[in-house]
Amino acid sequence: MVMRLSYLFLLPALALALRLAHGAETVQLATYYEYVPWFVPGQPSAGLNARLAGKLNSLSGGRYHFESVYIPRRRLDVLLQNGKVAIVVPWVHPRFFDDPGRTRYLWTGALMNDESLVVSPRAAPLEYNGPDSLRGKRFGAPSGHRFPDLDPLIAAGEITRVDVPQIKNALQMIVSNRRLDFTIVDRSTLDALRNDAFMDPALLHVASRPRTASYERGILVPLDQPELYRFLQGAVDALRREHNWLAPHKRLPDKRAVTADK
Numbered sequence: 013m014v015m016r017l018s019y020l021f022l023l024p025a026l027a028l029a030l031r032l033a034h035g036a037e038t039v040q041l042a043t044y045y046e047y048v049p050w051f052v053p054g055q056p057s058a059g060l061n062a063r064l065a066g067k068l069n070s071l072s073g074g075r076y077h078f079e080s081v082y083i084p085r086r087r088l089d090v091l092l093q094n095g096k097v098a099i100v101v102p103w104v105h106p107r108f109f110d111d112p113g114r115t116r117y118l119w120t121g122a123l124m125n126d127e128s129l130v131v132s133p134r135a136a137p138l139e140y141n142g143p144d145s146l147r148g149k150r151f152g153a154p155s156g157h158r159f160p161d162l163d164p165l166i167a168a169g170e171i172t173r174v175d176v177p178q179i180k181n182a183l184q185m186i187v188s189n190r191r192l193d194f195t196i197v198d199r200s201t202l203d204a205l206r207n208d209a210f211m212d213p214a215l216l217h218v219a220s221r222p223r224t225a226s227y228e229r230g231i232l233v234p235l236d237q238p239e240l241y242r243f244l245q246g247a248v249d250a251l252r253r254e255h256n257w258l259a260p261h262k263r264l265p266d267k268r269a270v271t272a273d274k
Contacts, residue, residue, distance in 0.1 A: 036077040039240065040099040041065045044085040044156065047178050049204035050103055051082050060258065064102055064123070067257060071247045076240070085156030092117075092234065100244065101232040107160065109232060118241040120248045122228035124258060129202060130219040132194040133186050137217035146171055149193035152182030159196060161223075180205065187215040196223060 043050050043061045052058035065080040072078075083091065091097050102123060106114050130146075132138040139145070143161050147170045153159065155175040165171040174192060176182045182195035183205065199222075206213050231248065233241040251257055 036072070036074050038077050038079060038098060040081050040083075040097060041068070041078045042081050042083045042088055042091075042099050042101050043103060044083055044088050044101075045103065045201075046082050046084075047180050047201065047205075048208075049200060051080070053082070056080065061102065063257070067251060068244070068247055071250060072243065076243065085154075092232075095234060095236060098237070098240075099234070100237075100240070103229045104232050105227050105229060107227075108158065110158075110160075116235070118233040118235060118238070120231040120233065120241070120245045121252070122230050123248060123251065124200070124229050125226050126198050126200050126229055127226045128223040129197050129199055130194055130221075130223050131183070131186065131197050131202065132217050132219070133189055133192075134215050134217045135189060136193065138194050138219060140219035140221050140223060146194065150174055150191060152176050152185055152192040152195040154179050154182070162196075180208070180210070183216070184210050187212055 041061060041064065045051055045061075046053060049060050051061050056062060059080070061082075062080040065078040068076065068078045088099075088101065091099055092101075101109075106112055106117075106119055109117065111117055111119075130138060130140040138149070143165055146162065147165060150172045151162070151166070152174050153176065155177065159166075162171060166173045174182075176185070179195065179197055179201060182192060183197065185192045186195060187210070202218070205211055231244050233244060
């Protein structure tokens with residue numbers, strides 16, 4: 013009996029040893045947000061995506077190794093469609109990936125809540141009253157990002173979309189009073205950018221009505237990864253109980269200059 017009990021206690025350790033012997037499965041934790049608070053170019057350990065990768069690695073017990081990576085949106089769509097790389101996408105909502113019924117992908121619970129805001133120059137402020145209130149305006153948007161509520165008006169030429177490399181570029185153009193009437197920014201990103209040297213919040217106007225109600229940011233998991241999904245769902249539940257893991261860390265200066273005309 014004693015030997016049997018000792019064997020049972022050793023089973024978890026043996027399982028972990030076997031996992032380590034075979035090597036952890038590498039999973040790309042891919043974000044298409046190349047800006048704070050999600051990702052800091054040139055500083056792979058900074059940003060919420062890298063912090064999440066570290067948390068998931070600690071929780072996985074050697075089973076998975078999550079790598080924080082930036083992948084442009086169009087490239088990310090191709091990788092998800094091909095299914096040849098182990099990849100998951102955090103910080104997203106089903107409507108970002110045309111999956112309102114949650115049938116194309118598996119979706120974890122929320123990592124955090126957010127909301128989408130309409131931001132314009134203080135010198136020419138816009139109030140948002142639905143997509144029609146933006147007719148005739150020039151809209152700065154990161155290349156590859158989708159806006160289902162605005163896309164029909166953009167396709168009809170009633171809103172002029174100006175693609176920019178990052179949301180930071182659009183905000184820079186707005187504070188400089190250059191060529192844009194508005195942009196769409198999530199509150200989490202706007203809060204993270206308020207202390208950047210390029211941006212004077214006094215020159216920005218945030219519409220009193222958000223573009224969206226509060227929404228959840230979770231993790232997209234391909235349908236053919238049910239075991240990985242189960243781990244991630246449990247990890248998200250654990251992180252939700254750790255209330256301060258998303259608290260801002262001291263941010264390092266951005267080493268890469270970004271210009272509005274890049």
